[in-house]
Amino acid sequence: MTREQRALRVSATATFGLAVFGIGFGLLTRSGAILFDGTYSLLDTFSALLMLLVVRLISSAGSGSKEGKLVERFTLGFWHLEPIVVGVSGTLLIGSASYALFSAVDALLKGGRDLEFGLAILYASLTLCVALSMTFFMRRANRRLNSAILAIDVTGWMISSALTAALLIAFVAGWLTEGTGLAWIRPYIDPGILALICLMVLPLPVPAVRQALAEILLITPADLKQEVDQKARALAKQEGFLSHRAYVARVGRGTQIEIYFIVPKGLPPRPLEEWDAIRDRLGEALGGEGPHRWLTIAFTTDQDWAE
Template sequence: MASVVPRFFDPRTEQGVLRLSIAGTLVMAAMAVGFGLYANSSLIIFDGIYGLIDVVMTWLSLLVARLIAQSTNTDTLQSRLNQRFSMGFWHLEPIVLGVSGTLMIGAALYAFVNAVDALTSGGRLIALGPAITFGVISLLAEGALAAFVLRANRRIGSDFVALDAKNWIIAASMSACYLLAFVGGAMVRGTPLDWIGPYIDPGILAVVCLFVMVAPLGTVRQALAGILLVAPQELRSHVDTVARDVVARHGFLDYRSYVAQVGRGEQIELFFVVRADDPPRALAEWDRLRDEIGDLLGEESPDRWLTIMFTTDLEWAV
């Protein structure tokens, strides 16, 4: 049994880190809802709901990561799954990232409206003792998990893990904000500033929601670019440079390139227009030229979908 746990929660793999994150998020979300209800704090309850949404999206990220890993494994290329999804699963990655970011923004917007309503209705009294206790626990736990996931992703380099690390940083920042607010509320009790107390919980919730709504915008924008197959400028420039060099060295007439970055997957299609009177070449020679072009484009990777075609008819390349 001891040998199974390290494989399931292996911090050296994308799936292992995401599993660890799911477990940590579930524990923190359950604690947040419990403490939030006990302390009558909508801020802490929102922290728990935010965590539960994060669990669902991290689970989806884990599922997509497994599908991508299986689809790029040559041992499973003839599996039933790969026969039904012969183009791979890269397209699911930006969809999950986009839905995740959109859900986070939507939840924060809803909580922000409730916070504004509470502010305009006289605020909300909360039990500061339990609120401060949970603030300390969550800040320490979320900060530790954020540092762990960031360190693990330096080696893994996964967009899913990067988004998960960003979510942990956001969660830790939220905890720090409401911990300071709750401590401040405790300090002003019995003083002329005691009237501020009911406004602390909804006020900080409104500020936190604004921060949460802004943080995922970059991820959503990147995911939308992947869904719409927007060609990254750097990848497009590199492919065009290689293609122009091949055209010049081999005396071809022209080329057409089509590139897209879909999640972690690079999709590259190159069509070279060859002269109609070009001397015939053996198929093995064309294959060697494809290998040469592939090496020039970069190191071969299971996450690269590369198609190289040669034709004498420009219409086949358009």
């Protein structure tokens, strides 16, 4: 198991623990905010486990392990699974937050609900300690690995920490109002903070879902297309080729590039080694060589083959 997989495993275990803790406390205290916090952690667990599976498949695709044998069925790799997982997880979170928001508004309209603030403060304090600890742990782990998936997980823990801190502040404020002239506000604190948290959470997954959808639909990244066209155009000019066609996409951590050069008819034949040398030059110019780059370079005199 790689360091990336071990870090994700620790994160998934911690998230699942918080999910069980949150859902249990939410039912015990009848707090919609705590229940939503636990549900949020449960969705995070689902996402972390799927990401762990995807990372394991990608890293083992070229090995002799059992997962490596799946290459026979997935000859184009497993990169496409990453945006699917991100998109599904983000959509589930948006749906959960939307439902919780409607529930909170309904509770506010019906006069709120009573809450045992002592237990709620205990829950928020313990959860905040775990969330902050995992934020520092995952950030430290990602300093060496520089993994996009771990970066997403770090962001998730930071969001969880912020939401739990908001819960703690609200519960402490509600506890302090006991026996004062502001005691009437106590039933509205739980649904009120739940509605506020939902409004904060709802926009957060939208960029990730949008990016995942773009990768699933193989929408061409403008910056990558511009870079590939620039390097391919320069090479075509050096070699006397007529033109080129480039097709690019980013899918998860994978980059897919296909380049077709249109060469003049009747050129003197060249050894295959010379054509391979041209491919190597362009590959080095593009950079990013590694297991997550899929680069295809072809030469043809028939433009129809490149369209």
